[in-house]
Amino acid sequence: MTKRHPPSSDPAVHSYADIEKAAQDVGLIIMGALHPRVTDVKQLEGGTLILLGAGVAFWPALKSSPEWQGKDPVDRWSLRVVGQMAQDLSATAYFPFGGPPYTPFIDWALKSGRTFSSPVGALVHDEVGMMISFRGALQFTNEFPIPTPPSVSPCTACAAPCTLTCPVGALNSRDFYDVSSCHGHLSTNEGQTCMTGGCLVRLSCPLSSGAARDPEQSAHHMRAFHPS
DSSP states (O other), rough: OOEEOOSSSOOOOOOOHHHHHHHTTEEHHHHHOOTTTSSOSSSSSSSSEEEEOOTHHHHHHHTTGGGHHHHHHHHHHHHHHHHHHHHHTTTTEEOOOSOSSSOOHHHHHTTEEEEEEEEOOEEETTTTTTOOEEEEEEEESOOOOOOOOOSGGGGGGEEEEEETOOOOSSSSSSTTOOOOHHHHHHHHSTTTHHHHHOOHHHHHHHHGGGOOOOOOHHHHHHHHHHHO
């Protein structure tokens, strides 16, 4: 579990708006927030937890960063940027990589009330659909007001195009994810559509357009998932 501690034991008091602005300044967005004292989550007990994800400005920020040259640029960028936010805001930083053991980001995301399980098992977010990329989380020792999340999943009133989109049925509502079929498809000429533009299932979610994802960014993630 990758975790960084704040340099001070006397944390400053920040508001949700302060943190949202700090995130936006570096290309991130707040993808969820919760109070561990109120919400039963794994590994945490008190304070306020803020989940951070890639925003529209993330991709150009990454490409212009020193981490872009070298291995694992997304994770190395996240370590530096979210780690610096933790220092600046007197928070503790957590990351969804660096394990095992891994930080329970899926549990935190679901408990935040802004991320849900889709009909094909993949996570879906109330603003960016299935184009989810958590880059870190900040835990503050004090509890401060956070926005009330949606009361129901966006999938409730959706026609579920995600269940019908995968050309080989790798993502489906029956057994959720057939990894071998997915990799097999991505190795074919037909699979290059997913490799260069992103997973067709994730793109089919009506909310995924909210991420305004650059196809180049999706292609980068697909190459990391399925190296040639």
